[in-house]
Amino acid sequence: MPDLRVLLEDIPKKRVLLLGNEAIARGILEAGIGVMTTYPGTPASEIGDTVSEIAKDAGIYMEYSTNEIVATEVAGGAANSGVRALTAMKHVGLNVASDFVMTLAYTGVRAGLVIVTADDPECYSSQNEQDNRFYALLSNLPCLEPSNAQEAKDMTISAIEISEKLELPVLLRTTTRVSHTRGPLVYGKVMKPKLKGEFIKDVKRLVMVPANSRPKHSILLGILDKAKEISESSPHNKIAREAKDRQFGIISSSSAYNYTVEAADLLGLDAGILKLGMTYPLPEKMIGEFMKKHEKIVIVEELEPYLEMQVKAIAKDYAPDAEIYGKMGKQYFAREGELSTRLVATGLAEITGRKLPIDFGKIDENFAEVARSLPRRPPILCAGCPHRASMYVMRKVAGEKAVYSTDIGCYALGCAPPLGAGDILTCMGSSIGTAEGISKAISENTIAIIGDSTFFHAGIPGLVNAVYNDHKIVVAVLDNLTTAMTGHQPHPGTGMTGMHVSSNRILIENVAKGCGVKYVKVVDPFKVKESEAVLKEALARSDPSVIVFRAPCTLMVVRERRRKGAEIAVFRITDKCTNCMACVKLLGCPALVVEDGKVGINQVLCAACGLCAFVCPYNAIKCDTTD
Amino acid sequence: MKEFNIVLAGVGGQGILLAAEILGTAAVKEGLNVRVSEIHGMAQRGGAVVSNVRIGEKVLAPTVLEGQADVLLGFEPLETLRNLRFASEKTLVIMNTEAIPPTELSAKMMKYPSLEEIEKKIRHFTKRIIAVDAAKLAKEAGNILTENVVLIGVLAASERMPLKSESVLAALRELVPSKHLGVNVKAFNLGCECGKKGKIMF
Numbered sequence: 026m027p028d029l030r031v032l033l034e035d036i037p038k039k040r041v042l043l044l045g046n047e048a049i050a051r052g053i054l055e056a057g058i059g060v061m062t063t064y065p066g067t068p069a070s071e072i073g074d075t076v077s078e079i080a081k082d083a084g085i086y087m088e089y090s091t092n093e094i095v096a097t098e099v100a101g102g103a104a105n106s107g108v109r110a111l112t113a114m115k116h117v118g119l120n121v122a123s124d125f126v127m128t129l130a131y132t133g134v135r136a137g138l139v140i141v142t143a144d145d146p147e148c149y150s151s152q153n154e155q156d157n158r159f160y161a162l163l164s165n166l167p168c169l170e171p172s173n174a175q176e177a178k179d180m181t182i183s184a185i186e187i188s189e190k191l192e193l194p195v196l197l198r199t200t201t202r203v204s205h206t207r208g209p210l211v212y213g214k215v216m217k218p219k220l221k222g223e224f225i226k227d228v229k230r231l232v233m234v235p236a237n238s239r240p241k242h243s244i245l246l247g248i249l250d251k252a253k254e255i256s257e258s259s260p261h262n263k264i265a266r267e268a269k270d271r272q273f274g275i276i277s278s279s280s281a282y283n284y285t286v287e288a289a290d291l292l293g294l295d296a297g298i299l300k301l302g303m304t305y306p307l308p309e310k311m312i313g314e315f316m317k318k319h320e321k322i323v324i325v326e327e328l329e330p331y332l333e334m335q336v337k338a339i340a341k342d343y344a345p346d347a348e349i350y351g352k353m354g355k356q357y358f359a360r361e362g363e364l365s366t367r368l369v370a371t372g373l374a375e376i377t378g379r380k381l382p383i384d385f386g387k388i389d390e391n392f393a394e395v396a397r398s399l400p401r402r403p404p405i406l407c408a409g410c411p412h413r414a415s416m417y418v419m420r421k422v423a424g425e426k427a428v429y430s431t432d433i434g435c436y437a438l439g440c441a442p443p444l445g446a447g448d449i450l451t452c453m454g455s456s457i458g459t460a461e462g463i464s465k466a467i468s469e470n471t472i473a474i475i476g477d478s479t480f481f482h483a484g485i486p487g488l489v490n491a492v493y494n495d496h497k498i499v500v501a502v503l504d505n506l507t508t509a510m511t512g513h514q515p516h517p518g519t520g521m522t523g524m525h526v527s528s529n530r531i532l533i534e535n536v537a538k539g540c541g542v543k544y545v546k547v548v549d550p551f552k553v554k555e556s557e558a559v560l561k562e563a564l565a566r567s568d569p570s571v572i573v574f575r576a577p578c579t580l581m582v583v584r585e586r587r588r589k590g591a592e593i594a595v596f597r598i599t600d601k602c603t604n605c606m607a608c609v610k611l612l613g614c615p616a617l618v619v620e621d622g623k624v625g626i627n628q629v630l631c632a633a634c635g636l637c638a639f640v641c642p643y644n645a646i647k648c649d650t651t652d
Numbered sequence: 653m654k655e656f657n658i659v660l661a662g663v664g665g666q667g668i669l670l671a672a673e674i675l676g677t678a679a680v681k682e683g684l685n686v687r688v689s690e691i692h693g694m695a696q697r698g699g700a701v702v703s704n705v706r707i708g709e710k711v712l713a714p715t716v717l718e719g720q721a722d723v724l725l726g727f728e729p730l731e732t733l734r735n736l737r738f739a740s741e742k743t744l745v746i747m748n749t750e751a752i753p754p755t756e757l758s759a760k761m762m763k764y765p766s767l768e769e770i771e772k773k774i775r776h777f778t779k780r781i782i783a784v785d786a787a788k789l790a791k792e793a794g795n796i797l798t799e800n801v802v803l804i805g806v807l808a809a810s811e812r813m814p815l816k817s818e819s820v821l822a823a824l825r826e827l828v829p830s831k832h833l834g835v836n837v838k839a840f841n842l843g844c845e846c847g848k849k850g851k852i853m854f
Contacts, residue, residue, distance in 0.1 A: 040680060040683075041680065042673070042676050042677050042679075042680040042686065042688070044690070067692050068692065070692070071692075149691055150691075150692065172712075173687075173712070201691075202689065202714050202715075205689065205690045205691065205692055206687055206688065206689050206690070206714040207672075207673065207676050207686075207687070207688035207689075207690070208685075208686065208687050208688070209680050209685060209686060280713075280714075282712075283712035283713040283714070284712075284713050286712050287710075287711075287712055287713045290710070291717075365713075365715055365717075366713050366715070366717050367717055367718060383717065383718070383719055383720075385718055385719075388718045388719045388737055388740075389718075389737070391736075391737075391776065391777065392718075392736055392737040394773075394776070395733050395734075395736050395773050395776075396734075398765075399730065399733060399734055400730065400754045400756045400757050400760075400762065401754065401756055402663065402698075402699055402700040402730070402731070402734075402754040402756070403699050403700075404664065404698055404699030405698045405699065405755060406698075407698060442759070443759065512692070606761070609758050609759060610759065613755050613759065614755075615698050615755050617755075617758060618753050618758055619753070619757070619758040619761060620753070620764070621763075622761065627752075629796055630665075
């Protein structure tokens with residue numbers, strides 16, 4: 026996006042190229058949504074980031090909330106006061122929000138509320154690849170699944186309309202390939218958001234004590250019947266292709282639909298295709314009639330057999346003899362990882378007895394030759410990253426035997442050698458509680474590593490528990506003053522808001538003290554000796570301690586220097602270097618390169634943090650400006 | 653043109669996503685249908701990055717099928733190799749010769765393969781290779797960070813490119829901050845010149 030203000034233009038029919046997530050942001054403007062909340066998480070982040078840039082001009086309220094459940098509560102509160110709202114999160118974020126969401130389905134909403142969940146098949150940037158369509162089934166909330174940018178925008182508007190018709194929140198489920206694919210999109214009209222509503226008191230409706238919850242469950246099931254009718258006539262559920270030959274009928278949704286159409290074309294397969302955009306509740310009659318029209322039904326969907334399970338149940342009433350092919354029983358399509366045109370074409374070829382026109386086996390064989398000798402290039406901590414310094418200190422002081430319970434964020438990359446500071450990682454905030462359990466079970470030191478944004482998100486209850494139950498752990502908060510991994514969003518410790526207003530800054534050290542931690546220190550990780558001394562002190566204690574390693578994310582520092590046109594100091598290797606490789610082996614910095622057996626510094630990548638100069642035993646690395 | 657598939661491959665931080673967005677925007681400017689796939693988040697941190705640009709009326713899927721790339725735009729030699737499965741004899745490989753050695757190589761004291769070795773491997777898939785010293789041209793343009801735009805310039809000048817140079821340039825103007833525009837236009841033009849010579853450098 027050149028200038029996100031292009032998104033604000035009220036020029037219906039204007040055609041632009043947008044990322045799926047930017048398209049949802051445009052949908053927010055066209056749906057008259059007044060409140061947008063989020064906690065950043067790939068692949069959902071750009072929805073909030075885009076709205077954050079345009080919120081003031083669009084006259085809507087946007088916030089980065091502390092975590093996903095708070096984000097959903099804020100949006101839900103607004104929607105229950107008559108203001109249209111949307112909250113966006115990554116798939117695992119919905120786990121955090123789920124406690125609220127499950128009962129929000131009982132209270133319902135007064136104005137439209139959309140909950141965007143962005144799933145991540147293939148775990149491009151996630152700890153799991155759960156299929157969040159099951160949340161629709163679990164909560165009985167309607168679910169829409171776009172397959173491209175245009176649909177992402179259109180379905181945001183539909184979701185608001187359905188939400189208001191049913192007085193229920195609606196899930197909008199994308200995947201990485203929908204959220205992070207750019208495609209052309211045609212604008213509709215912008216709707217001026219309503220920012221003030223009314224909170225109508227109604228205890229029976231809104232206060233979910235058992236006596237009120239019981240009847241609300243029946244009411245919810247009643248609403249579900251209405252939702253089914255909407256699904257039957259929804260323009261998002263449609264026969265995308267009629268076949269002359271009635272042999273094969275394919276049912277698909279989301280990204281899988283795109284692969285299906287291209288795979289059918291590749292195979293020259295004349296099959297009927299039912300594209301489902303509203304996948305909860307399913308249009309049972311529509312699916313039943315489609316099944317009756319075809320002898321063999323193929324279900325192509327990414328991740329779990331969510332559609333397949335339900336379609337098989339529908340078949341019992343409509344087409345008990347239909348042959349159904351998918352991923353239950355014999356697996357024609359993978360249940361793990363993301364699909365592709367190749368995978369879908371391969372499955373369809375097997376089902377339909379067709380030959381693939383491309384010899385993928387041959388391509389794989391040729392490529393295997395090349396791949397064998399390729400060094401890997403996994404994501405790594407950037408040159409100049411302060412986490413590298415923090416983890417270097419930890420490994421130096423606490424050693425290999427200590428257990429490092431790490432968390433979600435860039436610093437998770439420190440689990441790789443040579444830093445090797447990450448022994449267990451599950452979900453946001455889990456580092457602290459997990460470290461407590463480990464510390465009870467082993468006699469070695471236990472260090473919890475958690476980022477600043479993650480600390481605010483879900484770390485605090487764990488820390489309170491450490492103090493309350495007196496767990497002997499060191500909590501290392503790696504505070505780089507931003508939510509770095511997801512694209513540098515602000516958080517409570519930055520004192521900036523999503524509306525770009527400076528606000529109350531909450532200091533992690535004050536939170537720790539407030540939680541009752543007695544030993545709380547703030548260090549600059551690049552002051553290595555000082556940091557080492559503090560960590561030694563903390564490890565010697567018998568009560569929980571908190572060390573805040575504070576230094577700004579190097580990407581922000583470099584960007585700022587470039588913006589100001591400031592000279593970036595340059596480090597170089599002098600002739601004192603003995604090629605002992607200590608810098609390379611201890612730090613794994615991408616700016617340190619070995620060519621012809623000699624260490625060099627890549628001048629483009631080097632961010633002049635000076636850590637290599639510190640660790641060099643021969644004092645052979647010098648900064649040009651200080652030389 | 654039925655469809656035109658471009659695979660862009662390199663290392664996080666090389667401006668691959670911006671390059672892909674420029675190409676996608678140029679396609680929309682010409683009224684064409686397009687899909688641009690991107691990978692964000694953790695995958696981006698100094699790791700291997702791939703983006704696909706698919707242009708064509710019937711294009712729906714965001715990713716290119718193995719063997720079906722019309723152009724493999726390699727921002728880095730090893731990353732070009734890593735994506736050779738998208739290439740076949742019809743593919744034009746445009747490759748930046750500037751190497752970014754993976755840290756694994758440094759840690760294991762292994763040598764970065766020579767350009768000759770790399771060329772040999774590419775030739776196994778296609779003989780149409782343009783090797784470009786994009787770093788040199790970017791520096792000549794005035795900023796080493798414009799390697800991505802140099803490479804787009806090379807592609808724009810290629811006879812197989814379905815998009816007009818003017819559209820690409822217009823997209824560039826729209827997407828690059830105005831204070832850096834001059835340097836970027838220069839980088840684009842230097843890339844174009846290099847592409848026009850069609851100099852197959854191996």
